[in-house]
Amino acid sequence: MSTDARGRHVRDPRHPLVSLLLRGLATALVAVLVVGVTAGAVLMRQLDGNITSVDISDQLGDDRPEEAEESVDSLTILLIGSDTRDLADAEEFGGNGASPGLSDTTIVLHLSAERDRAQLISIPRDSMVQVPDCILEDGSVAPGGFKQFNSAFATGGAACVQRTIEQTTGVVPDHYAVVNFDGFRAIVDALGGVEVCTVEPIDDPVSGLVLPAGTSTVAGDQALAYVRARKIGNGSDIDRIGRQQAFLSSMVQEVTSTGLLARPDRLIGVLDAGTKSLTTDPGLDSVTALAGIARSVQGLPTEDIVFLTIPTVPWSENENRVVWTPEADLVWEAVRNDAPLPGQEPPPAEPSPAPSPDPLTVSPDAVTVDVANAGGPGGVAGEAAADLRTQGFVVGAVTNGTEDITGVRVLVPAGQDEAALTVAAAFPGAEVVRDDTVATLTVLLGADAPRVVEVPNRLGTEPLPQRAAPQGATPSIDVRAADEDICA
Structure with a gap:
């Protein structure tokens, strides 16, 4: 003692x-x-x-x-x-x-x-x-x-x-x-x-x-x-x-x-x-x-x-x-x-198209868009490009960006504001930014970028593929709540 x-x-x-x-x-x-x-x-x-x-x-x-x-x-x-x-x-x-x-x-x-x-x-x-x-x-x-x-x-x-x-x-x-x-x-x-x-x-x-x-x-x-x-x-x-x-x-x-x-x-x-x-x-x-x-x-x-x-x-x-x-x-x-x-909180629901404040006036087949990976998991730009093409968009360059961001950013050159709304509708929560240094509408996909969703005025009927969660997403780990049935 x-x-x-x-x-x-x-x-x-x-x-x-x-x-x-x-x-x-x-x-x-x-x-x-x-x-x-x-x-x-x-x-x-x-x-x-x-x-x-x-x-x-x-x-x-x-x-x-x-x-x-x-x-x-x-x-x-x-x-x-x-x-x-x-x-x-x-x-x-x-x-x-x-x-x-x-x-x-x-x-x-x-x-x-x-x-x-x-x-x-x-x-x-x-x-x-x-x-x-x-x-x-x-x-x-x-x-x-x-x-x-x-x-x-x-x-x-x-x-x-x-x-x-x-x-x-x-x-x-x-x-x-x-x-x-x-x-x-x-x-x-x-x-x-x-x-x-x-x-x-x-x-x-x-x-x-x-x-x-x-x-x-x-x-x-x-x-x-x-x-x-x-x-x-x-x-x-x-x-x-x-x-x-x-x-x-x-x-x-x-x-x-x-x-x-x-x-x-x-x-x-x-x-x-x-x-x-x-x-x-x-x-x-x-x-x-x-x-x-x-x-x-x-x-x-x-x-x-x-x-x-x-x-x-x-x-x-x-x-x-x-x-x-x-x-x-x-x-x-x-x-x-x-x-x-x-795993303690339920995974977020799959994103759904956000209602556009104004009707989309530009058809996807009239929009040319470049797609760049800007901090997202490998392959995310290619998958997004394929999903945009499925809906009628004309996809230009698919590249790796020079900066890392979070979420999605749409860079808009002068005179393409209406077309930008159609592109942004495919990425819920996208940030739309005017940028006169780009010649083509450009989508930057960063960490936690949402998957492409259908735009209201899409072309074609082929459904978008079911994509796995982004590699950068937090995996779910099994937890047991104290109120669970003891026989569970």
């Missing part, structure tokens, strides 16, 4: 009761954030003593990335779990009791600045990443390298995990929090169990998990086995993360139900279990701090609480390990900039 700067007793982060963190470690924090605001002042003071505080700020180094201006008012909490299995019942969950203490689960919880989105991003433990040099408690430095992600916890505890997150993603967590095995079981029991859904019956002798096909309510060891067991499904960590996210979705639905809020006995049990299971940094070590966050997200619809697993593919050197795909960069960029995750 040691003390922090305020003289408060803190547990050593390597102590088994702190480092033995369960697979569903986000559960306690979700419970406290959602219902903590309802706790009375006296109860909050009593609960404050439950939370363990460990300050890791001195181990985070001076080479931390700068936060994006857009994310100043957002809140990011790093949730870390350990797969150390030296508890008495370790064998029940597939452990051999010999693990050095690797991070079994890491979840980045991001609350938007406007508190209108909550994003929980799971990082597979088997990811191969560049772990940085880590500062240990005694001030020495452990060398980094290209290693399995969960080795960071074994190397330098929570501080090394946070340094790895910061150096590999550019995301700077505001806080960290961990939850232990006993806390998880107590929270689920205080809720009266959590409903889960399985496609096939499960009878796993390793974890002791026994469930029929369909929906079941699990509690205690069965709940713990459900989120931790690896010998069911396809046995992969990705599959286990999926079960965990489905479990947390179900739990969010249970926690936010009016039934819980109307039952003070259950509510207090959840809060007591949640705070007892938390180890946090000093900035998050009181129910007052947690209740402040709870108030900021009060009323957040469950459909705006989403879960995502970082996209991966098998590592070429070892199929039992994974590496992040380029789409992972888009996820971390969204977190850094406090933006919706790719």
